[in-house]
Amino acid sequence: MQQVWLNGNLDGSRLASAYDGLWEITTIGATFQLGKATGFNGYIDNARFEARAKNSTEILDDATLHVYYSFDDGSLTDNGPNGINGTASGRLSSTTGRVNQGLEFNSGSYMYYSYNPFYFLGISGYPFSIALWVKPAGSYRRQTLVFVDKLNDWCANLLVITSFGQLVAIGWNDATVAANGPILRFNIWTHVGYTYSTTNGIRLGLTTCSPGYGGAFTGALDEFYLYRRELTAAQIWALANP
Structure with a gap:
């Protein structure tokens, strides 16, 4: 079976026998016909070869799992498909x-x-999802969990804890909009899921810079995921129950 997937979705398939030819010269970014190269105009990144057929879940993660940090042994290494390591x-x-x-x-x-x-x-309008485990410590004050800054353009505190200990997810829609969550308890692990799409807007789930928010976080984080798609409630639930 031959299959072609685009952005994690099956685009086409057909029955086909296995390739039984010999290894020849392999090129990326050009094809050769009658000794003449026809080049590709554009960008290519993160090209990988796997000597097996991946399943649909693996392909969807390859296409939409942007980063995953297990934070094991204090590592800031990206355990996802893109190698986006932190500093x-x-x-x-x-x-x-x-x-x-x-x-x-x-x-x-x-x-x-x-x-x-x-x-x-x-x-x-670009969908995304954030999932992570949070264990705050110290005292209630304004703290930032996830902050995004595009220099000289805009910035946003996407996930924050207010001075009352309430979890707040921030989004943008010509103005700041927020979804309020519960009060986070000290020294207790809480799983946070934050999804966004133009269909469903901001959804906050538990088991210009935004004024009035932000500050250094004191506590621990674990199992941080960022996806380039909106996860379902069942998928967030699966991450909350490893």
Whole structure:
């Protein structure tokens, strides 16, 4: 069976026998006919070869799982398909996580990137989903869990904790809109799921910079996922029950 997938969705398929030819010269970005190269105009990234047929779940993750950080052993390495590793500012330390190890934040420490890997968060109407485990510590105050900044353009505190300990998800629709969640308890792991699409808007689930929000987070995070699609309630539930 031959199949072609676009953005994680099956686009076409047909019955076909296995390739039984010999290895020849392989090219990426050009095809050769009668000794003449016909080049591709555009961009190609993250090209990989797998010596097996992937299933639909694996292909969907390849297409839409943007980053996944397990934070095991204090690592900021992206365990997803794109290799978008983070950089620490201040002291980030490994701690007991919800799943294996998590990452502890204190004294104003945070994780950042030297470039803009999350371009789609600034595209109007582009769906996305964020899922992570949170365990706040210290005292209730304004704290930021996820902050996105496009230099000299816009910025947004996507997930914050208010001075009353309430979880708030921020979105943009010509003005700041927010979905309010519950009060987060200290030293207790809570799973947070935040999804957005033009169909359903912002959905916050539990088991210009926004004024009045933001600040350094004190506590621990674990199992951070960012998708370029809207996850279903069942998919968020699966992440909350590893």
